Amino acid sequence: MTRPPTSRDLARLAGVSQATVSRVLTNNPKVNPETRARVLQVLKDANYTPNALARAMKTGRTDTIGVFMTRVTSPFHAELLDEIGRVLSSVGLHMILWNIEHDPEETIADVLHQRLVDGFLLTSATYDSKLHTMALASGTPTVLLHRGIDGLDCDQVVGDNWQGAYDAGRYLVEAGHTDIGLVTLTHTGNTSRDRDLGFRAALTDAGVKIKPSNVVSVGVPHADGHAAARKLLSKRKPPTAIYTVTDLLAFGILDGARAIGANVPDDVWLIGYDNTELAAWESFDLTSVEQPVHAIVQTGIDLLRKRIAEPDRPTEIISLPCPLVIRGSTANTPWASAPRRTS
Amino acid sequence: MTRPPTSRDLARLAGVSQATVSRVLTNNPKVNPETRARVLQVLKDANYTPNALARAMKTGRTDTIGVFMTRVTSPFHAELLDEIGRVLSSVGLHMILWNIEHDPEETIADVLHQRLVDGFLLTSATYDSKLHTMALASGTPTVLLHRGIDGLDCDQVVGDNWQGAYDAGRYLVEAGHTDIGLVTLTHTGNTSRDRDLGFRAALTDAGVKIKPSNVVSVGVPHADGHAAARKLLSKRKPPTAIYTVTDLLAFGILDGARAIGANVPDDVWLIGYDNTELAAWESFDLTSVEQPVHAIVQTGIDLLRKRIAEPDRPTEIISLPCPLVIRGSTANTPWASAPRRTS
DNA sequence: GTATACAATGAATACGTATACACAGTGCTG
């Protein structure tokens, strides 16, 4: 096998013109059933597959979606990517993956103009990145997944972070906690912001104040979680519960707590966000607000396909509910009904 | 912006022929420096990027590599993918990602013939899959990463699993353990096999026998780890150390051990394989044989590029050393020097 | 001063497919 056979080669073999072969390939109804059968047989015998490049050049569609992500070693991102792969494959689309941390900005800029893909999925939009602006300016259909940009005229599908955070806050308050720690990310994006604000709102609505000394903001989720835990738990009067905006951060906090001998949930309750697969592991057994990964991805890809088919349709911004999943990190310890700090 | 400008559009603007623009783009030396400068200016003003599809069709190169993987929610695979992305991007190549679990076999077969990519990286080759056979038959340059196939005439870059496992075994024996558990995968591949055989060899060389009742083989790494731990640790005389062929499996075992109140390392030592990032987390603090991910990926992609440039070069099979990384799961407990079982 | 090498460019073509257009054959209507 030196060169893959072309449709012209097979046309000759089947005794028809290349156009007819092409018509068979595209299921064009204007072809005689007998001819179609004969051609199909020849194609099959030759194990023929149309050249995707030539086809894409002609039709303008590549059946490929570009995905921009950050590091997939973060468990949630891995789950997101996995789901994106599953859904794209189920609708016959390929995926080109770019990591916005590795890839130089020029590469990304080039890619946006190359028409190499039919559309983009951005999963890590941040306000300080030009990526979403560039993507939209390129004219290629684009959907923001998981992380949105407020007020941007672009299809977006996100979890309802405010609501999820609010539910987590209310849950803690209703369990009797009044001295609560909050660990957020120094990240610029509405995701962490809403996971912060929603939580505060729940406490405020319940008349619970959050001490400034109980709020820590960190940069690197897992690594900085250690320090955050140490800071909060080594206080003279440590909080009885800690809520944090990411599972990965919660794992770091748990690690940090263990390192200084603090027990979860006996000494302190812990809540994460994302409900990653790891949260269910015994070693963590973490109560967490679930992001509906499958729904987000499925909805987002549906939206992207609609926009590809109909570029001028109105923008949709969809927010999906995030249910709280309760596990052992907020187990029913004695002071849950009669919180320690009131004793 | 309705349609991206073509090289012909810009040629007209610059007052030259399309051929000259193309020569500038490909750094063809046969072009007058002044002309080149003028064309470059026009290209820059128009924010032009060549159409990747047309270029690929003409040159036969897509500057894209196809990567076949399994689920990236497995931490080691996520790290592998992340590294593949980093290295590919550093040499200016794009990545199309397929998941051999999601994607139907016909899709994969099609892809192999479409010439959509310049080469393939297979990271999850198994003996019972036809993937590597199909890839090689397609004539597209292919490199096996991480998991190899014995005797296959194909470039391969893997960790030296036998040696890594041997070192883990020797380490346990030298620490005084004589009653040792082994948890393997029911997986068909030389990776888990060598991680099994190398370990056994170390024990045999040291005159330590491994009880059949101390060997468990499981299917799903994390989930089945629980059961394996329960089985081994609830024996009347449980092993004093457990070695297992994957970190993910080790985490599952640790989870299972904790669930029944067994302490690592006080009750039992635990060793994993891969040295994933999670292994370093306090919650696991897992001794593990490291897979040199960066070296594997870098070497593999170098190899792939060489083969793309020179398809007929001899096949290389490269095996890289796997150092043992010692952590708290094999801490220096009392019975390390004087093993419990001899008491 | 003519012949020749060489540099720089334009014209033309090919990559493999999809599709607009032209055309032959067939069945139907008047």
Add this chain to the structure above:
DNA sequence: CAGCACTGTGTATACGTATTCATTGTATAC
């Protein structure tokens, strides 16, 4: 039997680029 709609097929072209070939102009050698 002429005219017409319709079906099935072939011919020709276009997608945007890279590259071969031909052409022009200029410099060098005899």
